[in-house]
Amino acid sequence: MPQQGELVTYSRNRKLMRACLITSFALHVVGLLTINRAFPIHWVMKPLKVYHVDLIRPPVKDLDLEKDQQGLAHLSESTNKPVIAGEDTISLDTTDKRYVSYAKVIKEALMNEWQYPAMAKDNLIEGQALVLFTLTRDGCLKEMKLMQSSGFTVLDNEAMRAIRAAAPFPAFPGSVTVARLHIKASFDYRLTGGGQPVTP
Secondary structure, eight states, X not given: OOOHHHHHHHHHHHHHHHHHHHHHHHHHHHHHHHHHHHSOXXXXXXXXXXXXXXXXXXXXXXXXXXXXXXXXXXXXXXXXXXXXXXXXXXXXXXXXXXXXXXXXXXXXXXXXHOOOOHHHHHTTOOEEEEEEEEEEXXXXXXXXXXXXXXXXXXXXXXXXXXXXXXXXXXXXXTTOXXXXXXXXXXXXXXXXXXXXXXXX
């Protein structure tokens, strides 16, 4: 059994241990408060802000294609880069700066193929045929339609034959920014002193 002296020592040690713990706790609290004043850590206690973002794509059926085309045109103007879209119609004598040089190339190609049919020349047949043909960006002939007949099948056929023979044409230059180009070509068959067709 522990003796009375040992109990007294044990009791003192417990009191001393308790005093040390209380002192240590107090010093830690004081130290934390001092640090908190020098370096506030209140932000730790603030709740984090959470932002919720929904990305919603409108249904395809609700898209306004006309507005999309206008947007593409605006993009082309703002970036000075051509946007390949849509189509346009020109004549071979166009004055539109975007098409003048290309129309000249097309006209030269047609003139190299176009002839005055011998039968029409021998019979003094004259007339004017108007043909509309469509080219894709690579210069390929896509469609061709006789818009106005000369009144003589032989003259109409020669105009359309000349277009087919001249195709494929050169690819569109950078100034032509459409996907398709419709070209109106007028073939004027008039006999001159030398018996040659008049240039359209």
